[in-house]
Structure formats: C-alpha cells, structure tokens
Amino acid sequence: MNRTVVVGAGIVGAAIAFELQRRGRSVVLVDRDQPGRGASFGNMASIAVTEFMPISRPTTWLKIPGWLADPEGPIRLRPGYLPKLTPWLLRFLAAGRPSRVAKLEQAGAALCRRVYDDLLPMLEAAGVPDVLSEEGCLSLYASDAEFESDREHIDIIEKFGFHCPALSRDELQEREPAIAPIIKKAILFPQNKSIRDPYRLVLTLVERFREMGGVVETGEVAAIDCQDGAVKSIAFSDGRRIACQEAILAAGAYTGRLSRLIGENIPLETERGYHTQIMAPSISLRHSLIWPAKAFMVTPTAGGIRIGGTVEMAGLDAAPDYRRARVLVGRAKQALPSLQVEQTSEWMGHRPALPDTVPIISCSAKVQGVFYATGHGHLGLTYSATTARLIADLVTGQTPPLDLTPYRVDRF
Numbered sequence: 001m002n003r004t005v006v007v008g009a010g011i012v013g014a015a016i017a018f019e020l021q022r023r024g025r026s027v028v029l030v031d032r033d034q035p036g037r038g039a040s041f042g043n044m045a046s047i048a049v050t051e052f053m054p055i056s057r058p059t060t061w062l063k064i065p066g067w068l069a070d071p072e073g074p075i076r077l078r079p080g081y082l083p084k085l086t087p088w089l090l091r092f093l094a095a096g097r098p099s100r101v102a103k104l105e106q107a108g109a110a111l112c113r114r115v116y117d118d119l120l121p122m123l124e125a126a127g128v129p130d131v132l133s134e135e136g137c138l139s140l141y142a143s144d145a146e147f148e149s150d151r152e153h154i155d156i157i158e159k160f161g162f163h164c165p166a167l168s169r170d171e172l173q174e175r176e177p178a179i180a181p182i183i184k185k186a187i188l189f190p191q192n193k194s195i196r197d198p199y200r201l202v203l204t205l206v207e208r209f210r211e212m213g214g215v216v217e218t219g220e221v222a223a224i225d226c227q228d229g230a231v232k233s234i235a236f237s238d239g240r241r242i243a244c245q246e247a248i249l250a251a252g253a254y255t256g257r258l259s260r261l262i263g264e265n266i267p268l269e270t271e272r273g274y275h276t277q278i279m280a281p282s283i284s285l286r287h288s289l290i291w292p293a294k295a296f297m298v299t300p301t302a303g304g305i306r307i308g309g310t311v312e313m314a315g316l317d318a319a320p321d322y323r324r325a326r327v328l329v330g331r332a333k334q335a336l337p338s339l340q341v342e343q344t345s346e347w348m349g350h351r352p353a354l355p356d357t358v359p360i361i362s363c364s365a366k367v368q369g370v371f372y373a374t375g376h377g378h379l380g381l382t383y384s385a386t387t388a389r390l391i392a393d394l395v396t397g398q399t400p401p402l403d404l405t406p407y408r409v410d411r412f
C-alpha cells in the first residue's frame with residue numbers, strides 16, 4: 001500500500017495530511033505531542049497576506065543595533081546564544097542584498113496572492129468557513145514620523161497589488177472606538193483577516209482527517225530509514241517503525257533536526273514569540289491591530305483578546321522569558337486605555353525561521369520520497385492551506401500552479 005507519513009501535527013502538517021487524505025492517499029500523521037501544541041497553538045491568528053517582505057533588508061539592518069540596545073525592543077538576542085546563531089545571522093545579512101530582496105519579495109508575494117484561493121476551499125472542505133473574521137487588520141500610527149518610518153513597507157505592499165487605504169481619525173474612531181486619541185492615523189489591510197481560534201482549526205483539520213480514514217500516531221521521530229536513496233520508513237525513539245513511500249517533514253522549528261537525520265542541512269532557526277491571552281478584556285474589537293512603531297499585534301480571538309509579537313533569538317531549548325510578553329501588554333494599553341488585563345495566560349512559541357524569510361516547500365535534494373514543508377516563520381497559519389496544496393501536488397505528481405524553484409530546499 002502507498003503510505004505517506006506526515007511528521008508534525010501543527011497547522012502546516014495538519015493541513016497537508018488533510019489535503020493528501022482528501023486526494024485519496026493513505027496518510028499517517030505523527031507528532032510527539034498532542035496535535036496543535038507547537039507554534040500553531042498561540043499565534044496571532046492573522047491571515048497576514050501583506051506581510052511577505054523578507055525581514056532582512058538594508059533598512060532593517062540600520063534599525064537592528066538600536067533594537068538590540070533596548071532591552072524592551074522588538075528583537076532580543078540572548079548573548080549566550082550568539083555563537084550558535086552566527087552562521088544563520090550571516091545568511092540573514094546576505095539575504096538582504098538589494099538584488100536578492102527583490103526576488104524574495106516576489107517569492108513571498110506569489111504565495112500570498114494565492115492564500116485565499118487555497119484557504120477558503122480548505123475551510124469549506126473542513127466544514128468551518130465561518131472561522132474567518134469579517135474585518136481585516138488596522139495598522140496604527142501616533143505621528144507622521146511613525147507613518148513615514150513604515151512607508152517602505154506600505155509602498156511594497158501596494159506595489160504587489162494589495163489595496164490598503166488610509167483612514168482618517170474619524171473613520172478609525174467609527175471602526176474601533178476603543179482606540180486612544182494618541183493614534184492619529186491608520187492604514188486598513190482589508191485582506192488580512194484572522195482565524196477566530198487557530199488552535200481549534202488544527203484540531204478540526206485533524207478530526208476531519210481522521211473521519212476520512214487518516215491515522216494519527218504519537219511518538220518522537222528519531223530516524224528516517226532509506227534504501228537505495230529512497231525513504232523506506234520512519235522510526236520513533238521507542239523503536240516503533242512506520243513503513244512509507246513518502247515522508248513529509250513538517251515539524252516546524254524542529255525540522256532542521258529531522259533533515260540532519262538524512263544529511264540535509266537546512267539553516268533553520270527559531271524566532272521565539274510570545275502572547276498574552278486576556279479572557280476578560282472589558283473591550284471588544286472587530287479588527288486585529290498592529291502598531292509598527294511599538295512592534296506588537298492585538299487580535300480579537302474566540303477566547304478573548306490576544307496581544308503578541310516580539311522576536312527572541314535564543315534557540316529551541318532555553319526557558320521562556322515572559323517579561324517579553326508583559327512589555328507588549330503595557331504597549332497595547334497605550335493604544336487601548338480601557339483594556340482590562342484580567343484573567344490572562346502567557347505563552348511562548350517557536351516560529352520556524354529561515355534567513356531569507358521564504359518557506360521551504362520542496363522535495364528533498366538527497367532522498368527520494370522525502371518532502372519538506374517548513375520555515376514558514378511569521379506566516380505559517382497564512383501559508384498553511386497553500387503549502388498543503390503545493391505539497392500535495394508534488395506528492396501526487398500534479399503540476400503545481402506556480403513555479404516552486406524559489407522554495408527549494410537546496411537554494412541555500
């Protein structure tokens with residue numbers, strides 16, 4: 001029997017397993033944990049189709065020293081982690097060369113343009129079309145200087161055809177009365193809708209996958225067995241094995257550890273991010289909000305208001321530092337003075353981050369039958385349905401709707 005194993009039951013692996021099972025494959029979805037407990041558990045729920053810009057670019061480089069010098073800045077680098085991070089940082093800098101940036105923007109935008117073409121059918125097929133919010137995202141500015149410093153970002157979004165109108169203070173007030181008068185200007189990203197409960201979406205996909213005959217196994221994948229250059233089985237740390245013709249490695253920030261099992265080196269790091277979930281916020285919001293100068297996001301979710309963001313470079317094993325989350329709550333209160341911070345929970349997750357920001361959606365260059373779906377960084381929820389569709393095309397031998405060269409694993 002032709003069996004496909006998908007390793008990793010986050011939003012990316014769950015969407016792939018769901019899509020492949022729908023296409024008639026016999027799929028086993030494996031995770032060492034319960035589905036959806038990784039980065040996909042607590043992300044900011046945004047279908048952020050305008051956020052395809054590579055993070056490394058000359059204007060970002062200029063800002064990084066200031067950010068790093070500020071202990072409450074948007075990026076934190078734990079000094080002890082610097083030696084391990086240096087090779088990734090060098091690749092990150094190289095990805096920001098102007099000639100490279102233009103290509104990376106195109107690669108990200110090509111995925112973003114198709115997001116709703118893939119997401120809406122996936123939600124429909126899973127029976128949950130209503131999990132998508134009606135409103136988009138508002139980007140907030142307290143001064144003209146703040147707006148000017150975000151200008152490059154907006155110009156690029158518009159260059160790629162995304163519509164993002166400016167709102168007057170009155171229009172903003174009408175849309176979101178809870179926003180403080182210190183916010184003078186806003187841009188609306190109507191396409192950047194959000195998912196009401198991203199964790200529940202993973203669970204729903206896994207549930208539907210099971211109903212179609214898909215199998216879920218719990219265990220830590222510790223080996224990938226190959227013969228004559230092709231995958232034969234995956235092995236768990238307790239010795240159990242699952243024979244397979246294809247193995248899709250979609251283990252989020254941990255995929256680099258799996259790729260090394262077959263001698264394929266992926267420069268995958270983790271950009272750790274935090275959220276605070278406020279169950280009883282005393283205000284309600286229709287849109288998600290970002291305040292670029294303060295580097296946080298606020299999203300109304302099924303379980304209250306979620307505040308999150310930040311990037312912490314400290315690897316996969318260091319303990320969380322929840323001060324990062326609390327700083328963001330303090331900033332959100334500047335924009336939303338009536339926000340009550342009661343009944344809260346805090347969370348940290350590992351974004352799977354590649355130095356050039358573009359995900360890997362690719363067959364392995366080393367082992368036949370191995371595929372990668374990783375490195376989705378800040379956009380794993382956004383790209384999930386599109387990645388599932390593209391990987392399913394690769395596995396089933398169908399022609400993908402776009403050229404997948406920019407997403408290849410051997411581009412580094």
Ligand SMILES: Cc1cc2nc3c(=O)[nH]c(=O)nc-3n(C[C@H](O)[C@H](O)[C@H](O)COP(=O)(O)OP(=O)(O)OC[C@H]3O[C@@H](n4cnc5c(N)ncnc54)[C@H](O)[C@@H]3O)c2cc1C
Pocket residue numbers: 007008009010011012013030031032033034035036037038039040041042043044045046047048219220221222250251252253254255258272273274275308309348349350351352373374375376377378379380381382383
């Ligand atoms: C604070 C924060 C905010 C974010 N906001 C957004 C947003 O608004 N919009 C957006 O699109 N994205 C957002 N993201 C990014 C998004 O959450 C991630 O890109 C996405 O969740 C990655 O999904 P994944 O399935 O690749 O990884 P994960 O969800 O991390 O899943 C990987 C799975 O692999 C399993 N695994 C790992 N190793 C093994 C092994 N050896 N054997 C078996 N199983 C294994 C893990 O247990 C885990 O369940 C945000 C991230 C963070 C941290």
